Amino acid sequence: MTSFCARLLGGLLLVAGxxxxxxxxxxKRVLLLHSFGPEFGDLYAKDLRVQLGKRLPxxxxxxxxxxxxxRFKDAQEDEAFASYLRALFADRPxxxxxTLGAPAAGFLxxxxxxxxxxxxxxxxxxxxxxxxxxxxxxxxxVAISVGFPAxxxxxxxxxxxxxxxxxxxxxxxxxxxxxxQIRQTLxxxxxxxxxxxxxxxxxxxxxxxxxxLPRNSAIFYVMLSPEVAGIPQDEDTAIAALHAAANAPIYxxxxxxxxxxxxxxxxxxxxxxxxxxxxxxxxxxAGENAAHIRTPPITLGSPxxxxxxxxxxxxxxxxxxxGSEVLFREPSAWERYRWQMLMIGVIVALQTVxxxxxxxxxxxxxxxxxxxxxxxxxxxxxNRRSVVGELSAAIAHELAQPLGAIxxxxxxxxxxxxxxxxxxxxxxxxxxxxIGRDQWRASEVIRRLRSLLAKSPAEALHVDLNEIVHEVVQxxxxxxxxxxxxxxxxxVAGQLWVSGDAIQLEQVMLNLVMNALExxxxxxxxxxxxxxxxxxxxxxxxxxxxxxxGPGIPIDKLxxxxxxxxxxxxxxxxxxxxxxxxxxxxxxxxxxxxxxxxGGAVVRFxxxxxxxQADSTAVQLRSS
Amino acid sequence: xxxEVIVHVVDDDDGYRVAVSRMLTAAGFNVQSYASGVELxxxxxxxxxxxxxxxxxxxxxxxAIDGLELQEACRAAGIDLPFVFLTGHGDVxxxxxxxxxxxxxxxxxxxxxxxxxxxxxxxxxxxxAERAARAGxxxxxxxxxxxxxxxxxxxxxxxxxxxxxxxxxxxxIHERTVKLHRNAITTKLAVRSAAELTTLTRRAGLFAEQQG
Numbered sequence: 034m035t036s037f038c039a040r041l042l043g044g045l046l047l048v049a050g051x052x053x054x055x056x057x058x059x060x061k062r063v064l065l066l067h068s069f070g071p072e073f074g075d076l077y078a079k080d081l082r083v084q085l086g087k088r089l090p091x092x093x094x095x096x097x098x099x100x101x102x103x104r105f106k107d108a109q110e111d112e113a114f115a116s117y118l119r120a121l122f123a124d125r126p127x128x129x130x131x132t133l134g135a136p137a138a139g140f141l142x143x144x145x146x147x148x149x150x151x152x153x154x155x156x157x158x159x160x161x162x163x164x165x166x167x168x169x170x171x172x173x174x175v176a177i178s179v180g181f182p183a184x185x186x187x188x189x190x191x192x193x194x195x196x197x198x199x200x201x202x203x204x205x206x207x208x209x210x211x212x213x214q215i216r217q218t219l220x221x222x223x224x225x226x227x228x229x230x231x232x233x234x235x236x237x238x239x240x241x242x243x244x245x246l247p248r249n250s251a252i253f254y255v256m257l258s259p260e261v262a263g264i265p266q267d268e269d270t271a272i273a274a275l276h277a278a279a280n281a282p283i284y285x286x287x288x289x290x291x292x293x294x295x296x297x298x299x300x301x302x303x304x305x306x307x308x309x310x311x312x313x314x315x316x317x318x319a320g321e322n323a324a325h326i327r328t329p330p331i332t333l334g335s336p337x338x339x340x341x342x343x344x345x346x347x348x349x350x351x352x353x354x355x356g357s358e359v360l361f362r363e364p365s366a367w368e369r370y371r372w373q374m375l376m377i378g379v380i381v382a383l384q385t386v387x388x389x390x391x392x393x394x395x396x397x398x399x400x401x402x403x404x405x406x407x408x409x410x411x412x413x414x415x416n417r418r419s420v421v422g423e424l425s426a427a428i429a430h431e432l433a434q435p436l437g438a439i440x441x442x443x444x445x446x447x448x449x450x451x452x453x454x455x456x457x458x459x460x461x462x463x464x465x466x467x468i469g470r471d472q473w474r475a476s477e478v479i480r481r482l483r484s485l486l487a488k489s490p491a492e493a494l495h496v497d498l499n500e501i502v503h504e505v506v507q508x509x510x511x512x513x514x515x516x517x518x519x520x521x522x523x524x525v526a527g528q529l530w531v532s533g534d535a536i537q538l539e540q541v542m543l544n545l546v547m548n549a550l551e552x553x554x555x556x557x558x559x560x561x562x563x564x565x566x567x568x569x570x571x572x573x574x575x576x577x578x579x580x581x582x583g584p585g586i587p588i589d590k591l592x593x594x595x596x597x598x599x600x601x602x603x604x605x606x607x608x609x610x611x612x613x614x615x616x617x618x619x620x621x622x623x624x625x626x627x628x629x630x631x632g633g634a635v636v637r638f639x640x641x642x643x644x645x646q647a648d649s650t651a652v653q654l655r656s657s
Numbered sequence: 658x659x660x661e662v663i664v665h666v667v668d669d670d671d672g673y674r675v676a677v678s679r680m681l682t683a684a685g686f687n688v689q690s691y692a693s694g695v696e697l698x699x700x701x702x703x704x705x706x707x708x709x710x711x712x713x714x715x716x717x718x719x720x721a722i723d724g725l726e727l728q729e730a731c732r733a734a735g736i737d738l739p740f741v742f743l744t745g746h747g748d749v750x751x752x753x754x755x756x757x758x759x760x761x762x763x764x765x766x767x768x769x770x771x772x773x774x775x776x777x778x779x780x781x782x783x784x785x786a787e788r789a790a791r792a793g794x795x796x797x798x799x800x801x802x803x804x805x806x807x808x809x810x811x812x813x814x815x816x817x818x819x820x821x822x823x824x825x826x827x828x829x830i831h832e833r834t835v836k837l838h839r840n841a842i843t844t845k846l847a848v849r850s851a852a853e854l855t856t857l858t859r860r861a862g863l864f865a866e867q868q869g
Contacts, residue, residue: 429745430718430744430746431745432745433745433746434670434745434766435673436767437673437677437743437765437766437767438675438677439676441673441676441677441680442676442679442680445679445682448680448684449683460679464679467672467676470672471672471676514669514720515719516720517720517721
């Protein structure tokens, strides 16, 4: 007994399981029946497929068929296709049929009794006027509502000057229906616009017509069925040809063409269609009764535009209705090449900065050069001044002698002339002579001092170096005497002409001899002698040497002493030799120091000889 | 014997030296001029101090030996002539130094005549006064040389204001002996009072620390 029950139970369970399994595993079969070919009029099918995929993932077996018999008015052809469908799905009962477009819906409606009698049906992409006409059990529709008046109002709003609207529409039965509908619904606009139906023409004629429209025209593209003679197989190509040929802006009712050449405006959204259709399809597949599903038709959406078309037809965005969306904005040059332009901008900016910097640097350098020039002159002057400052004691002394002597002499003469005894005429004459000589001495000192201080710019004249040596030695003789230093001169015979500035060369000499004096001053050695000598070297240069019997210069400092601010004097500035070097080098000469045989140092400098025949009218170095 | 008052002009600058010598001669001075301080030192060393009278008019800045050094050298050599300095440039440190060392004056070389003559007169006057003072001191030294050592001891205490009794005690002699010494002292020095004695002693430069 129990074994039988158990086997029965097991068998039942098995069957139930299999049935359940079979039930669980079988996907939904859905047929998409298109009105036209896959390349044509398949406006929103893509959207639909996408949305169906979203709503019913994995669970779906999708079949697609194309009803090309919209082309054919032949009822027999119709029937052949119906038989084909019947046969195709005899073994695979469909769970849902979705039609796209009015022709497919009409086809199924007509065959209702013999084809897919019990299969739920969903009519999509039919205008509500067409959808309402059908009352089919187990069928529901997701329709669209195209208000032609609204569309024309839109055209007139965006392009108020429009006087003619050319309507591009084909010749198939459905299209004929629409021509009639449009005429009817647009009748109220008869006073404002002229409607031209570009129907019943070959494609090339349509192109000609759209290319030769009168001014203030607009084109409204409804549809072109594949029946139109000469129409390209691919709708995109047709639209493109139309767009290229048109001399007026093209409008339409569906966003399928937005971006392919229409201006835009309020449009039926393919995506909205697909979504709604997919929702209803899911409900139907879930078992809901078609009669209970009522979907409001999808209406024209808020305006959307193609910015390229706006630009092409000079439609300002400010003229668009509020809430408009402008798409396909071409990135401006800025947007497109933003990085490149930024880079270029940066580079240009950098270059500009660089140029300005360079210009400013050049300016600065010029100023600095002028500045340096001035500084050198000032330093030279200061050097002279400081030299003079050092000399002031010596100079004051030098002046005081002759002036004091003149005073004493005149006093003496005065006393003599007052004395009771007769004046000694001889002595008086001597007094006069002495006075005259001393006056000359004094003015000489002043003259030399003035020339030393004169800030005249460098004059390139012919200068006698021998005379310069003389002058400087003379100027410093008092100083030397005070320091108990003997200054000897050893000069080449005659005049030693060089080209240059006498005052500056004198300054060089002055610095050298003063340095020599300074060196010996603190030297307690027996010999206190300075020798200034001149000679000609190789017949082209003059060489002046100043030797001193001082402590000499250490070998490692022979070059250093010519550096600015090098000094061993407590109160020295250290510019003397540096300035001397600047002057000598500016005269295209060289200056250097050596140790002297027998102790001490010698500083030599060379200068290129001027043309040896210095004319005797060579400018006197200074006025007296 | 009359000693000739001489202005010794020392200046290495021939022009000025000749001119100033001329002027001073015309002004009535006896002038001797030297081109360097060395010559002056050579000339005046060896002369007895009493035979020199006058002053030195020296340039400050000279080779070989400058004015200040000359002043120093003269003092060292016992040549007690006052110095008047001339300078070609106003040198304050040298001026201060010179004055500190006892120069009579410090003038610019082109100082007006009367200033120069005044300075020289002042110098000569000072020199004369000093000479007189010196002579006085010499004479006093002679007088005091006549005193015996014991008398000097007594004198030393007398000028310090000690009473005879104290002197006696300090020297370990009788008071009467002290009195005797005192008589001898006053006679030899030819003074008439103790005050004069004290003054004389001071003038002679004896007993440096005299606290009367």
